[in-house]
Amino acid sequence: MRKLAALYLVATALFASQASAEIIHSERSLYRNILVEENGDLRCLKFDEKTRMSSQSCMYISKPKQLVFNYTKLTFASLLMIDDPKNVLIIGLGGGTLSNVIHELYPKATIENVEIDPAVIKVARDYFAFVENDKVTSKVQDGRIFIKRAAIKKQQYDWVILDAFNGDYIPEHLLTKEFFEEIKSVLAPSGIVAANTFSSSKLYQHESATYHAVFGDFINVSTTENSNRIILAGFKHMPSQQQLASRIKKLSPQLSPYGIDLTAISEGMASTKDNQDWPANTKVLTDQYSPANLLNF
């Protein structure tokens, strides 16, 4: 019954949003259409005019701190695996929400945002209060090229966040064994990779196999109500139960203003160590074989 009621609520909310949504900005960039839509207190960045389903990033205008999307919240599961991050790399800017929150949490940390589309950076600044200063920078570049150059310069990051996929299209060169190896080479010894993925069906298995081939066992973070998963990979040791508990205790007060419930998120974390949910013979995606979009049906 509760489920039904929730469903009804979601349905009416969706219906209402379709009815009163107002587009406050739209532009055609080199890569896509960019829309900023406002609906009461909710402002969203969207890439697709027709379906208007796939919001890239949303913000409550009256409470900009409160995170809207579940997957954004799930990304913070990373903090249960590492100590205070000092060098953060974010591939795929969206509205800049992740960057803003991480900057507030760790004002001393250096945050580099890499986004291929200059128009997205502009919209993030103008409509989503994306903060840039001497600690937080953004660069217009393909994520793969950025990481290759960072590797040559021997740069190290303790938190790499991959958020370059949108619901409809996956840049295939950002989902290969070689790319993950390049990420691994810029990962600090105690660093972690957090990847937001939308993959379903067959691609889910290929993606898992590819992460496993490079990073070994990883953690899937997901909650049942949502098809996204966050992959946490690249860590050396699984933290002990006590470590987890103490990190949750320490971080919860800091994260709750953003609507992040670390206890609930930690319950949605599952290591692939005892639970490899893909067939052993799944083909690993490589630069030579990466039909990610054809597999993602």
Place this chain on the structure above:
Amino acid sequence: MFNKTNALIYFLAFSSGFSIMGIELLGGRILAPFFGSSVHIWGSIITVFMLSLSFGYLLGGKMSIRQPSLTKYGLIFLVASIMVLPIALFAQPIMAFIFSHIEDSRYGSLLASTALFFIPTIILGMISPYSVRLLVTDRERSGQVAGGLYFVSTLGSALGTIITSFYMVLAFDVNSIIIGFATLIGSLGLVAIVVDSLAKKEVVYA
């Protein structure tokens, strides 16, 4: 008019059109790990292909003046086949070298596609005018022959594009497909040479 040799020439022209566009399409995939997947990648690839095809047309036309033969035609295919192979064999070190020397990915990708595709595509471009020379027997039909030839080779290009992008990338590695194209045009070149030498023998015995 439409004998077996002519059918072979049309089929070879079809296959070269098929291979050219298949290779061009894979170009995007080959360059992406070093130069990304922005629009300028396609700008570089298409520029290099168009430029080298245009030179190829000139060269092929010029070469067709002096004693054209099916054997020379087959040789063009053989050479093209050999020139395609470095795309599979040396792309990695070539692109790594360019990547470390050129910061701007526009010029990096332009140079890389030149290094990888310029020479093989010039040679593949020679095929079209040379085919016209072999097929045309009288002036009145020359336009019709050229039209039929463009039809066949462009149809090959269309099929090469769709089959490569829809199906082959799902089934094979990029390098395997490139080597497949090289093998296809190389063996067709050999067939042309063999057919020509058999025909000459027949003439001698007759």
